[in-house]
Each structure stands twice: as C-alpha cells, then as structure tokens.
Amino acid sequence: MMPNQPDLFRRAYRPAFLFCISLFLCLHISAFESGPAADHDSDEAEHVFGPVTGDDIKRGERLFRGLVPVGPDAASCASCHNVNPIDTFNWNPSAYEIARLYRDRSAGDLHAVVMEPVSPKMMEVHDAYEISPEDMFLIKSWMDDFAERGMDERPVITNLILFLVLLVVFIAAVADLVIFKKISFKLLHLAVILGTGLFMLKTIAHEAIALGRSQYYEPDQPIKFSHRVHAHDNKTDCLYCHSIAEYSHPAGIPSVSQCMNCHVIVRDGTHSGRFEINKLVEAYQNEMPIRWIRVYNLPDHAFFSHAQHVGAAGLDCSECHGEVEEMDRVMQVYDLSMGWCLDCHRSREVDVLNNEFYSVYMQLRDDLRAGRLDYATARETGGTNCMKCHY
Ligand code: HEC
Ligand code: HEC
C-alpha cells in the first residue's frame, strides 16, 4: 500500500527540516560566542598600533577640523592646513601636503612635530596643543586615509548650469509655439525665446573669444615662491633671476642652483617656516628640476620677444605683467589678446631719435627731425605688420 501524503512529509521532510533548524541555531550560537568576544580582547592594543577602523578615521578628522577640541585656546589644525581646495593664497602647507609628507612616518613622529616643535616657525604655530598619543594616532589615521584619497576637486560652479536651464526653457517655448500650442498668448513665447536666445548667444560669443586665454590665471606653484618676499622685501632685481630677458625671446626662469646661491644659508622663511624651502633643498639634493606652472603663455602662432621690448624699447616689466613685486603668487593681469598688443603698438611713443637700436629707420628719423611727424609709435617701426607677430 502506498503511504498517503502527510506520512511522506513526516518521514522524509520533517527530519530534514529539523536538521536545518538545528544547524542554523548551532552556527548562530557559536558565532555569538566567538565573534564579539574575540574583538573585545584585542581592542585596547590595536587602538595604538592599528589596524585602523573607519571610526578611527572619522574621529581623526573631527580632531583635525577642531570639532573635538585639541587644547584650551588652541587653533584647529584645519584653520591653517586647509582640507579643501581654496582660491586664496595660503602660506601654510595644505592638509594634503602634510598628509603626503607623513605617510611613511609614524604617529609618534607626528606627535613630536606638533607637541615638541623645534624650528622657530613651528614653535610659533604649533603652540598650546594638548593631544594624547591616542588622539594623535586618530589624526594620523585620518591623514593617511586623506593622503590616499587626495583632495576633493573644486566644485564646478559655472554658467553651464544656467545655460542648460535656459536651453530647456528655450526649447520648451519653441516647441509650444510650433507644436503643442498650449499657451495662446504668442507674445510670451517671443519674449522668452528672445530673452533666453540672446543670453545664450552672448555666453557662446564670450566663451569663444576667451577660449585659450586665461586672464587672472593664478595657479598654485609647486613651491610657494613669493615675488613679494624676493623682489620687494629683499629688493632682488627682476633681472637677477630673469637674466636673459634683455637679450633673448624668453625671460627665463631661474634654475634650482640659482635659488641655492642664497638658500644654502637661508633655511627658515618668515611666512612658511622650513616647509617650502625644504622642498627646494630636496630638489637640489636629488638634482630634480622644479616643475613651475607657466602663467603667461601665447599660442604657438604668435611670436613674442622680451629682447625687443625690454632690451630695445626699454619697457618696464610691470607694463605687461603688472606689479609682480606685490604678488605672493603670480597672476596674469592682462588678457594677452592681439588687441592688447596692438593697442600699445599704436599708442606708445618710441624714442626713435635717441635709441641706437632704431638707427636703421633713417626715413623715420628724418621725418621726425623735420617735424613731418610729431612722434613715432611701434606702428611706424612695423609693429602692426601681421608678419612681425605671425609666422
Ligand atoms: C629670486 C628670483 C626671482 C626674482 C628676483 C624675480 N622672479 Fe619672477 N619668477 C621667478 C620664479 C622662480 C618664477 C616661476 C614661479 C612663479 O611663477 O612664481 C617666476 C615667474 C615670473 C613670472 C611668471 C612667468 C610665467 O608665465 O609663468 C613673471 C611675469 C615674473 N616672474 C616677473 C618678474 C618680475 C617683473 C620681477 C621683478 C619685479 C621678478 N619676476 C623677479 C623668480 C624670480
Ligand atoms: C638673492 C637671494 C635669494 C635667491 C636667489 C632666492 N631666495 Fe628665496 N629667500 C631669500 C630671502 C632673503 C628670503 C627671506 C627669508 C625670511 O623670510 O627671513 C627667502 C625666502 C624664501 C622662501 C620662504 C618665504 C617665506 O617668507 O616663508 C621661499 C619658499 C623661497 N625663498 C624660495 C626661493 C626659490 C624657489 C628661489 C629660486 C627661484 C629663491 N628662493 C631664490 C633669498 C633668496
């Protein structure tokens, strides 16, 4: 006789079901016994020697940003060592820079440089801290994580979003006017289309003209070299460093060894301490060039010579570069457009009579002497001729 259905279930499935349940319970209980208990054993020791947990990193960041106090009246680390990219010039090393520098060093080293500073600048800035080795370990954990992640990109706030919104409005207005015809008041369409259309045209034209130009460009340099400190405070002549400007096309950027003429001795800066000058010394010892970021740059199809302007015409650097000696970080002050070159060539008087450089312009000199011309500009010497500036 065949067993009926419930019997079959009882005989075959129920034991299997019970087995599963008991297995599940066993595993669960054993996990309960060994898991958290084992974690707890090593908790104390691991706090100082790693491995680092996500929680350590979060607490380290809070300490660095000063959300958890780091001493009575002590400034937060982040108030000097900026965590996010900033537009303004900052003499203090960024948080990313110090994180990179200390990546291969211990939390103990970090503790020493903050709690027992040695250089004059370090004593001045790393003052009044009360940070335990445990807390410094947390700060170091965050710094190591930060060194891996890198600095967040600057948020892109441009006209682009506005442009896209207007584009959508523009398309909607056109679509309603031509296809959907939901709004019967036609003037509204026209006003919207005209308004958004004009703005977009203006933006496109503006961007197209500015393409490849970079007025007000002011990049952070690999070393915070300050023209204010060198050319103004210490009165070093521009030509001491840009020595080829008088007789060649480029003005030239000084080599590392030229910097070291002075920095063999000068190792502490008033604003930056040893941090920036250390980079220079390191580059010198490793015979590595410094990768300065170029600020002033013409497109390849335009020709420019410093010798012509500084050597021959005797122009001052500031006529084209602004008051560089007032800048901690070089900024491009003029747009370097063709119109900018030509404006000066058409308007600035050139001393053709008393400058030996122009002795070849005999006809021009005659005209000036005879009073047929009041004065000469670069236009008269050929400075508006296309071929002078374009190959
Ligand atoms: C002690 C050396 C030194 C002196 C003095 C000096 N410069 Fe410089 N200059 C540099 C270095 C290094 C750079 C590259 C780093 C930078 O852009 O800040 C530079 C960059 C520049 C740039 C930007 C170049 C580019 O397009 O990237 C200009 C312009 C300039 N200097 C003009 C001047 C003028 C004008 C003076 C005098 C008022 C002067 N410099 C004095 C060392 C010097
Ligand atoms: C003619 C001598 C001279 C030359 C050349 C020179 N420096 Fe300096 N530099 C100085 C002096 C002086 C100071 C100021 C030290 C102070 O703050 O008391 C200084 C300061 C600095 C500082 C620290 C600024 C601060 O206030 O923290 C940096 C960084 C620096 N120089 C980089 C350079 C670099 C890079 C070059 C080569 C392009 C260079 N220097 C060439 C004399 C020179």
Ligand code: HEC
């Ligand atoms: C008042 C501004 C200021 C504050 C606040 C500050 N620092 Fe600094 N820090 C500096 C300056 C400036 C230097 C470069 C000094 C030098 O090289 O002589 C520096 C250098 C450093 C360095 C690099 C040391 C080296 O070996 O070159 C580390 C690491 C550092 N700071 C960590 C910290 C930490 C961590 C905190 C918070 C507990 C902190 N700093 C708070 C200004 C500050």
Ligand code: HEC
């Ligand atoms: C008539 C305008 C003008 C004058 C005056 C002038 N410059 Fe320039 N300078 C430029 C232009 C334009 C560039 C970009 C050239 C290029 O990209 O080919 C430039 C580039 C530079 C650079 C970038 C690097 C290089 O080697 O060219 C430096 C540094 C510089 N100038 C320094 C100086 C100094 C120092 C003086 C004064 C002695 C000076 N300039 C005078 C217009 C001028």
Ligand code: HEC
């Ligand atoms: C501040 C005024 C000024 C600015 C700005 C200026 N120049 Fe000049 N330029 C002169 C003067 C003055 C002369 C000298 C006239 C001469 O020697 O023939 C000259 C001469 C020249 C010459 C030689 C012309 C010849 O007859 O051989 C060239 C090429 C030139 N400039 C290119 C440029 C370019 C390219 C720019 C823009 C990137 C520029 N200049 C910006 C003032 C200026």
Ligand code: HEC
């Ligand atoms: C005094 C120097 C100078 C003279 C003269 C000059 N140009 Fe230019 N030109 C420039 C410079 C510098 C640029 C690059 C401007 C820029 O990057 O916006 C340029 C750019 C251009 C461009 C590219 C479009 C642009 O705006 O970038 C054209 C095309 C041009 N020039 C044509 C001419 C013609 C044609 C002549 C003669 C009528 C002439 N140029 C005379 C300096 C000159």
